[in-house]
Amino acid sequence: MLQWFENLKGMNDRQLQDFAKQQGLELSIEEVQKLQKILRHANISWALTGIPKEVLQKIQKLLGDRRYKKLMKLVGL
Secondary structure (H helix, E strand, C coil): CHHHHHHHHHCCHHHHHHHHHHCCCCCCHHHHHHHHHHCCCCCCCHHHHCCCHHHHHHHHHHHHHHHHHHHHHHCCC
């Protein structure tokens, strides 16, 4: 999970798209940008407390059920 959050903060859109693709998750540049916006306030405490429910709901709405489940599996949730 932490690797994804660090990558969201440290990579540009194309790099993050490529990283997701390497993990088996296809994302458009627009989806990458929206995901970055949703997770802009992500922090290390989420590793202990969990990702807030409203954040997870926004991600699920953006990606759809299939890709959301794949992302959750990739980040260990």
